[in-house]
Amino acid sequence: MQLMPKPAPGFDDPLGLLRACHERILGHCDTLERLVSHLRQHGADQDAQLAAARILRYFQMGAPLHHEDEERDLFPALRTHSDFPAIQRPVLENLVAQHRELDKLWMQLEVVLQAISRGAPADLPVQPFVALTRAHIAIEEREIFPLAERNLDAAALAALSRAMQARRQT
16 A cells, blocks of 8 residues: 655656656546536536646646657657667657647637636537547557667667756746
């Protein structure tokens, strides 16, 4: 039994940090689904407004950084590695395309969540966003991150770490 929460990984563990981000994203997806039911029962009450505001804050700030971490640093590091399997190249391309699709779906959700955060009742179309997010993360966790663990050496991981840290300082 774990009495204290596990500390979040730091920049010295960039893959752990990316995985922790996935956990936060999935947690917000769970909240989005619960929010749909809550809105049906209670409308855009204070709890709904707070939940919408928290989701907005994360997906407006944290999620775009996460996508940049992958697209600008992790995926290129994998692509250029000599042991990266050619069969995985289309997977990386598809993941980048999914980022664009998630961005489009988020823009639709964002408008509705902003209204809810101000107390306006609204229908929340979460399923396309949540379903694609979960499928996307599953591919990264099952296929891409294990490849990164096997193929990226300490220097490559340190470069990933530095880039992630610098991105968050601007």
